[in-house]
Amino acid sequence: MPHMRLSLPGQLPMAPDDSGPARSPSPGVSRRPAQSAGEGSPEPRLRLVALRSALAGPFDLSLAAGTCAAIAGPSGSGKSLLLRMIADLDPNEGDVFLDGRERRGFTAPAWRRRAVYSAAEPGWWHDSVPPHFPPGAARELARALMPRLGLAATLFDSPVLRLSTGERQRLALIRALALDPPVLLLDEPTGALDQDSTAQVEAVLRERLAGGTAILIVTHSPEQAARLGQQRFRMHERRLESA
């Protein structure tokens, strides 16, 4: 698969603070360099530089490993557009870096396995649950995560159509978590959940943060934003504002 972009951005990638991003020749071999290794100034896990499209932006954002940014804002203000652009699901310009490595150095599927977008309304492409998880380690991880999010293990074998909205939402989150990505882009992951389930989801997310994952979360709940987000933003007319 070619992974060059149609149009190169007008400007060069901005010079980083230190000597330069580690340009690994083979993207994706080691993807979780210890941010606590004591190097001078580690690259942020996720960095956006003038990320924009015809519909939204430009966005600039720097998210360190193990931190979470919460985005609030009215419907249609561009929150989902931002997450989709980072995941490269919509056409966009500008630069995105993962641990200092440019997005365009990854094939699109390889990038999306590292910056996993979980939509507010998850899609399902099979009648039963298991085919939504790649067989092997990821499926085992998914099974292990289910009780932690308050889902009965038997749900794994029931038809998707018989699951409740909240159950589907948690399963969709598990789909993303099962890939164990360094960056999670979560669009209202607890929108359909009650308080207890929300607390369970947040506990798992906190665990991921402690493991170095960077999380960008869209949430309508100021409490959730306060509980999870080291950085808090408000999307206003398709631009990010610090909240």
Next chain:
Amino acid sequence: MNPILLSPFDVAIAAVLILVDAGLSLALRLGLHRQLVWAALRMVVQLVLVGFILRTVFALASPPVTLAVVLVMVAIAGREVAARPEQRLGRFGNYAVGGSAVAIATFLTAILALTTAIRPQPWYDPRYAIPLAGIVLGSVLNGASLALDSMLGGVLRERTAIEAQLALGVPFYQAIRGLLRASVRRGLLPIINQMSAAGIITLPGIMTGQILAGMDPLEAAKYQILLIFLLSGGAGLAAVVVVYLVAFRLTDDRQRLRIDRLTAKG
């Protein structure tokens, strides 16, 4: 072989049936008589015209003229394929997809048949090439049209499911594989039905025609079998070309689903 030639009077007798239909429409207030008579007139004019054109083209026996006739037929079929779906691919995509699928499938199938099975001398003799291209085109048109409609409608319906897979790092062609398969299947169903029903429910048109024209029924059956194989091949090929061309147009170099390239008809 001594076909019984029809006189204009023989044809006129059959036309009485159309008038009977029109009378029924009037009596039962179906409001169809005008449409019916108009369609019958159109049919007569079109077929007589085609008969004259073919007679001229056969007499000319000129390869460029034969090719031109086939190309016009292909273009009309391609346009039909493009016009059928409710959605439009950007930059005249429907026409590009429909036209190339119809052309590729028709030419490959017809040339294969002319150079291997039927083998007239020369192989591009218009008396064989044009009717063969025509009958293959009918099947190709069906296959391509159904496949295109299924692809364009399906991609809208299954958008969230496809994008959910993309978001989890599934490659584009894997994420739409189910839709590709369903669309090719849809394109092939009519010809599969035709094959299983052939001879039992209906006597296929070519075979009927040849028997009426005085050919031995078994010889006519062999001809029909060959033709149905050609029709299946053409329809399958057309459906496959359509779904891959559509898939190609609905993605980009970053394996996105470019639903923005699809617009509603109108």
